[in-house]
Amino acid sequence: MTYCVGLKLNDGLVMLSDTRTNAGMDNISRYRKMFTWEAPGDRAICLMTAGSLSITQGIITRLEKAIHKSSDEGSECILNADSTFRVAQLVGDAMREMQERHRDQLGASGLSSDASVIVSGQRRGGQARLFMVYSAGNFIEATDDTPFLQIGEHKYGKPILDRVMRPDLPIGDALKAAFVSMDSTLRSNLSVGMPLDLAVIRAGEYRFAVQRRIEADDEEFNRISSGWSDALRGAFSQVPEVAITR
Numbered sequence: 001m002t003y004c005v006g007l008k009l010n011d012g013l014v015m016l017s018d019t020r021t022n023a024g025m026d027n028i029s030r031y032r033k034m035f036t037w038e039a040p041g042d043r044a045i046c047l048m049t050a051g052s053l054s055i056t057q058g059i060i061t062r063l064e065k066a067i068h069k070s071s072d073e074g075s076e077c078i079l080n081a082d083s084t085f086r087v088a089q090l091v092g093d094a095m096r097e098m099q100e101r102h103r104d105q106l107g108a109s110g111l112s113s114d115a116s117v118i119v120s121g122q123r124r125g126g127q128a129r130l131f132m133v134y135s136a137g138n139f140i141e142a143t144d145d146t147p148f149l150q151i152g153e154h155k156y157g158k159p160i161l162d163r164v165m166r167p168d169l170p171i172g173d174a175l176k177a178a179f180v181s182m183d184s185t186l187r188s189n190l191s192v193g194m195p196l197d198l199a200v201i202r203a204g205e206y207r208f209a210v211q212r213r214i215e216a217d218d219e220e221f222n223r224i225s226s227g228w229s230d231a232l233r234g235a236f237s238q239v240p241e242v243a244i245t246r
Contacts, residue, residue: 001191002033002152004048005181006118007174008130008142010167012202012209013120016178017048018152018186020193034197035060037067037079040207043123045078045087046199050152051115051135052106058098059091059117066090084129085141088119092137099135116151121201128203156188157181171200179224196221 004017017033031053037045047063049056066077078087095117103113114135122128130142132149142149147167150158160180169177178198185192200210214221 001189002050003150003154003157003182003185003189003192004033004050004118004152005148005150005154005157005161005178006046006048006120006130006142007161007165007169007178008120008128008147008149008167009169009171009174010203011171012200012205013046013122013128013130014171014174014178015046015048015118015120015199016182017197018182018192019195019197020191021053030195032197034199036199036208036211038207039079041124042206043079043084043121044201044205044207045084045119045121046201046208047091047120048118048151049115050117052111052113054106055095055098055102055113055115055135056117058102059094059115062094062097063091081123083126084119084121084123084131087121088129088131088133088139088141091117091119092133092139095133095135096137099137118149118151122203122206124206128201153185153189153192156185160184171202175200176224179221180228183221183225183228 002018007014019030019032021029021031033049035047063078067079069075070077070080078090081087099113106113117133119131130149131139133139144167148161148165160177164177194216196214198212198214199208202209
């Protein structure tokens with residue numbers, strides 16, 4: 001399984017994903033779930049994937065082929081689409097193509113073709129936007145009321161986001177929220193695991209301000225993890241006692 005989270009802020013976008021793929025208790029592998037493309041000064045695009053690995057890898061391959069084709073023929077691709085909304089549509093089209101090609105065969109073998117993709121980015125002249133593409137190829141967009149999207153094992157990391165996420169949160173605080181959300185998931189679900197991939201796009205910069213891999217010994221992530229655990233224990237000790245009655 002996996003866990004990916006994207007945060008949409010007035011100041012930009014924060015994306016964080018794990019790398020664990022679980023095909024059974026004795027078949028655990030690492031696969032990158034975050035994919036990025038950048039044309040500095042024009043656009044930065046980030047995709048995060050969850051679900052059937054064969055489906056999501058096929059989607060990325062189709063997008064890459066379209067990019068190479070566009071350089072020769074001038075055809076449309078995610079690096080020349082006229083909006084980030086159109087990028088989400090192109091990802092949805094690739095999702096539908098993969099589902100139509102493989103859903104029946106996978107289903108006949110008792111395998112799921114379910115997949116989802118978080119699409120985020122900004123192009124010059126447009127706003128930073130965040131979408132989630134479903135298996136059917138349709139998608140939704142993050143809003144001021146719900147400025148984050150999650151795919152994969154999302155339930156463990158959602159409570160902190162529900163409590164603290166808002167569009168006017170500074171990027172530094174949003175990074176803390178993303179780290180705590182991921183740390184909560186890592187602690188509660190063995191199908192999500194290190195290393196992690198982090199990307200940040202600052203609004204109006206049209207490039208990645210941060211792109212890095214977070215390993216298990218990362219000091220910054222571990223400092224946030226330890227600080228959150230200490231804060232929770234301290235808060236728990238301050239909760240009023242429950243009266244024990246017969």
